[in-house]
Amino acid sequence: AQKVTQAQTEISVVEKEDVTLDCVYETRDTTYYLFWYKQPPSGELVFLIRRNSFDEQNEISGRYSWNFQKSTSSFNFTITASQVVDSAVYFCALSENTNAGKSTFGDGTTLTVKP
């Protein structure tokens, strides 16, 4: 069974601080995919990144970076120099190769960035 845990329910930071959102997953598949999505107050989830289980290379995209570690089953997301526009709910998701149509989402982390 697949499971995603986002232990941080809410995080509040002041603008320009760095913040890391944690994601821990469970799966029995050797081939799987991990995702991060952002849900701003407007409600529409926006895809941020996808990682497959064979690619542990960390990725950086502007102020966003992701740290994938299979040894700890974690796929953490860091925002550097946070901005007010980063305020949103962030979801981590897992999709197994053998259960392709059924993505499991974590409960989400609500990030508030104060000016």
Added chain:
Amino acid sequence: ETGVTQTPRHLVMGMTNKKSLKCEQHLGHNAMYWYKQSAKKPLELMFVYNFKEQTENNSVPSRFSPECPNSSHLFLHLHTLQPEDSALYLCASSQEVGTGGNEQFFGPGTRLTVL
């Protein structure tokens, strides 16, 4: 229109009403999804369609009835709902349900209130 659109954006209905939610994707995708998002369970997968065929029904009560006439359109027919069905209903699409590696693109959702 671009991306994934949903109508109506807001819906208030009584428990004896029948209504339908509509989703349309303009991305050329072949898979479409319905999710329920509520405060208690942030994101619950309800149904998955791949090339118009239903591939997933996540134990959803029969008062929710999906319909997928083609790969671009997805409906959710509602009847005799309960107040606990009040939630944000999100539609999503992806290239297809294949190996699980396809990111999903979400619509803005329909905020449903059942009185």
